[in-house]
Every structure is written in C-alpha cells, then in structure tokens.
Amino acid sequence: MKVSKLILSFILSTTLFAQVSFAQIASTEALDLGVVTVSSKEKLVQIISREDVLKRFEELGVDTKIIEARVASMTDEEASIVAHQIDTLPAGADAGMSIVGAIVFVFVVLLITDILGLTKVFNFTKPITNN
C-alpha cells in the first residue's frame, strides 16, 4: 500500500506538461486537472506498469489474446494502480450462494446478520425491518 502510494505520488509529482502533436502546444493536462501526464521519466515507470499488468494478467489466467486490448483501454494511471494493487483490489463476482468451504460458524453468523438486515448473503432470507 505504502509502496504503491509512493510510486503514484512520484508519477503525480513529475512535470505536468506534455507535448501533443505539435512543437510547443500546451497539453490539456497543463491546466492541472489533477491527472497524470506523460514525461520521459515517468513514461518509463508507466511502460513498466503496463508490462506488469500484462504479466500479472497472464498469471491470473486471463486469455492471452485479449490481454493487450484490455490493458490498452486503461489510462496510464489505471494501469499503474492495477499493477501495484491487483492483489488487494476487490473483484465483483456473482450473487449466488458461496458457502462451499465456509465453516458452519460463518454460515450461522451470516444467516443471523442477513435476517438482521446487515448483510445480504443468501437469497432465501428476508430481513426483519422496522418499517
């Protein structure tokens, strides 16, 4: 967490000016939108980030044919966040019951909290409400 924050702040702290297609055009980012921009120093960091994402995606079983297109639709900042935090970021999955492997204690606790309306794990519970 700390390391990735450091890297991010490094990227953010470098120059806010980038050259677009013409010699001395000030890019939109020069307005300081609070967005990351591309300079030679950080370009290196971002190329590494994108390669990291490619590598991690491959390890995590993503279809190799589509990996490049997936990373290409991310902005540099997004790629850098994914590269550094992929293990801790949440991944939304299905809404079905996933109690396989869960111990009975967890099952019971979740059942109770479902009924109390604090969670919504099982689709057969109806929360008690004070309405």
Add this chain to the structure above:
Amino acid sequence: MNIDYALLLALTSLIFSTGCAPKNPLPQNSNYSSYSIDVPFVAPRSELCGSTSIEMLSSYWQSNSSYTPRLSLKELDERTLIPAKGGTLQIELIAATRANALLAYPLEPTFDALFMELKDNHPVIVLVNRGFSWYPLWHYAPVTGYDAKSQTVLMHFGDKPNEAVPIGTFASIWQRSGNWGVVLLPPNELPASASGQKYLRSAYDFEKIGMVDEAIIAYKSALLRWPRDIAILFALGNAYYSTHQISSAEESYRKILLIDKTHPLALNNLADLLCHTNRTEEALKLLDTAVTTDTKIVSIIDATRKEISKGCISMLKN
C-alpha cells in the same frame, strides 16, 4: 441471569460492531420520491456480474438514445473477467465501459448523488459487499429505482430483476465498498450529479486511450452545462487541434480569451495555430499579451515564440 444477559449483550455488540446499519440510513430531512427505470435484465452467469451489468446498461442506452454499443456480451466477458480472482476489478469495469463507447462517471459516495442520477433516469452500477470486511463477497449490480413507500432500493440483483432491497440492508452492503457507484452514459449525456472538473477528467480519459471523437462529443455536451468553463474549452480546443480541425480549434481558444484575455495557455496554443495558418504577425502579438508568473508556462511560451520566429509549416490545405 446477569451473566447470560452480559453474554448476549457482548455477542450482539460484536455483530453490530462489524458494520451496523442505522435504521434509516438516509440523510436527515431527505425526501426522496420513487423512481423506476426500465432497464433490460440479463440473466447472471457465474463470476461475470461486471460484464453483465455493463451489458444491461448498454442495452438500456441503446433503446433510449442514439448510442450503439461497440462490444458484444462475449467481448465484454473477455475484457472483464480475471479467472484467478473470480471477478472483475472496478478499474476494468470502467475501462471496458469506455472501450464500449460509454463514459463511466464515478459518483460521489452519497445517497444524494445516487438519487440524483435515478431521478434523471440514469441507472447506476454499484459495488456491494454482501458479506463482511473479513468475509467479502463482492458483487456489481445495477440500481434501477427506489420505492419511497416501502423504502426499498430496486436492483437487478443476481437472478432477480428489480429486487426490492430494504434501504437499511442496501446501505450496509453498499457502505462496505465505500459507497462505490458509477453511471455509464453515452458521451452526449451528462451525469446529473457531475462537477465540471470531474466530468472533464472522465471525458479526457477517452482521449488518453485514443478515442478522440468520443472525447469531443463529451466536451461539447459539457459546455452546454458549463459554457464558460475554461478547462473544458481548452480541452476541446486541443482535441480539435490534434485532429486537425483547425477552425473549430481556433474558435474554442478564442472563446477562452473572451473570458480571460490573458490566459497564457490558450494564447500559447492559439499563437501556434495562427503560425501554422500563415498568421505569424498576429501570433507574435498575441504571445506578448500572455500574463503568467509560472516558470514552466513562461518557458513554453518562450519556446513557442522561438518556433514562430523560425517560421511554421502551413497546415492549410493547398
């Protein structure tokens, strides 16, 4: 008796301390009415709630605007699932949405923002944790409405279209994702709750991944709501300039100067444009009116002046 009571109290407080929902989580004095948006339902498939949610919203916009999706459901699946994680990252939900030519605008994490969007008929994809922080069960689902009478949030939850979820339950499962929600909008549609700055950032993300046309449409619609926003005008000018739409670019830069005639970046880019369209004299005159103390901007302007005095290659046809 006393011990039993203490034990019960301890157990209850343990359960409640892990994230208790207030009975009425809505802000005080809030008076939300009922909203119901007719969002097409797509049956759930294991681990694919990310792409399914995008698909439901993109078919919604397809039938309610001139929007045409770029990606099929199969392509969305391929772009969002990470098999080893068994789900979809928020960033990839946003990136795949963008690749599908919809702008993903992350909402402020409040009920106000959520209800503002629903009121404008903008369905919202929320991330919820159906379990606990120590036993997370993450899930994306589109919110399709709110029933004020029964105080339930309507959402396409798993295999149940428009399931009515009590507001207290919704609040507690939503709060565990930090109240994360996004609207997915065609670039000519603005989020009801948007700020100019934040919207510009989302629109500019299109440009960053090479979708300049979508970015231009988004900037133009943003200017309908914020016509005097210099940052948006500047972004639009640059997007036009980078796609060689010279006269439109010039018009955008000049609009900035009508609001702030010494705006250094607009003057710089306009001077560059004038030089490339054989108006060197005016270009140099304009540059001299730029006012700034920012050393980086000063050095950009100096470089532009040098460039102009050397002469520019004409971008005019013929």
